[in-house]
Amino acid sequence: MSLIDVEDLSVRYGARTVLSRVSLRVEPGEIVTIVGPNGSGKTSLLRAIIGAVKPVKGRVLRQSSVKIGYVPQKLHIDETLPITVSRFLKLPGGVTTADIQEALTQAGVPDLSTAQLSQLSGGQFQRILLARALIGKPDILLLDEATQGLDQRGSASFYQQIETVRRDTGCAVLMISHELHVVMSASDRVICLNGHVCCEGAPEVVASAPEYRALFGTGTGGALALYRHEHDHDHGDHGDHGDHTHDHDHDQHKTEAAE
Numbered sequence: 001m002s003l004i005d006v007e008d009l010s011v012r013y014g015a016r017t018v019l020s021r022v023s024l025r026v027e028p029g030e031i032v033t034i035v036g037p038n039g040s041g042k043t044s045l046l047r048a049i050i051g052a053v054k055p056v057k058g059r060v061l062r063q064s065s066v067k068i069g070y071v072p073q074k075l076h077i078d079e080t081l082p083i084t085v086s087r088f089l090k091l092p093g094g095v096t097t098a099d100i101q102e103a104l105t106q107a108g109v110p111d112l113s114t115a116q117l118s119q120l121s122g123g124q125f126q127r128i129l130l131a132r133a134l135i136g137k138p139d140i141l142l143l144d145e146a147t148q149g150l151d152q153r154g155s156a157s158f159y160q161q162i163e164t165v166r167r168d169t170g171c172a173v174l175m176i177s178h179e180l181h182v183v184m185s186a187s188d189r190v191i192c193l194n195g196h197v198c199c200e201g202a203p204e205v206v207a208s209a210p211e212y213r214a215l216f217g218t219g220t221g222g223a224l225a226l227y228r229h230e231h232d233h234d235h236g237d238h239g240d241h242g243d244h245t246h247d248h249d250h251d252q253h254k255t256e257a258a259e
């Protein structure tokens with residue numbers, strides 16, 4: 001069974017339908033990225049998956065005992081609050097110093113446990129939120145535009161860390177991103193959402209799909225070139241997906257008529 005199985009899901013706020021008949025699955029260990037314009041229902045989809053929004057139709061099946069780690073878009077912390085990274089990560093209770101050190105190491109920031117939260121850069125702070133999500137040893141990480149506010153280099157480096165986490169822990173990842181060109185090389189599969197699933201498949205398939213181009217313009221030519229370039233040479237550690245061969249039902253480029 002899939003880790004997460006979204007079946008024919010529709011979400012409505014009042015009279016307004018924001019998601020219509022969305023189906024998707026996430027298998028163990030795969031990285032799936034959801035792209036879509038503002039207001040296309042991406043956050044609503046993640047919220048439905050974690051059970052924070054009730055669908056009017058369809059359902060979300062989670063593998064029994066599946067553990068979900070959630071990395072929010074942003075977390076507002078009072079800048080004047082004196083709190084170290086380690087104390088912040090201990091807030092849920094029952095978390096040991098060893099758990100924290102392991103999670104910080106997995107998030108690529110092993111030396112930040114004694115740093116003040118308010119003094120971190122945006123990129124460091126996102127890694128602390130990643131560490132926080134990793135403490136519970138999730139089977140799947142959900143990331144809601146986790147790199148908002150970071151520059152392209154910061155974003156690329158964050159997504160490389162996500163690939164490393166997947167390699168080291170085997171957890172699956174379902175993430176939202178506006179920056180398909182940045183996440184392309186880190187994604188096994190991309191789902192383009194605009195209230196419904198417009199198209200989905202391997203990153204280069206989606207980037208060149210007419211449905212995707214209609215939503216995002218044709219400026220993706222450069223993105224595709226970047227993706228191909230990155231896959232032309234040896235990635236060293238980052239390119240090793242060896243343990244994660246998947247049987248994709250969804251790799252075929254699929255289109256649906258807009259409703």
Ligand SMILES: Nc1ncnc2c1ncn2[C@@H]1O[C@H](COP(=O)(O)OP(=O)(O)OP(=O)(O)O)[C@@H](O)[C@H]1O
Nearest residue numbers: 013014016018036037038039040041042043044045
């Ligand atoms: N709790 C709510 N009540 C009413 N309308 C909502 C609520 N949450 C979201 N919406 C509306 O539903 C639509 C989809 O919102 P959602 O946040 O899911 O989209 P999104 O694709 O994540 O957008 P963005 O890229 O801007 O973050 C938007 O038009 C939004 O205004």
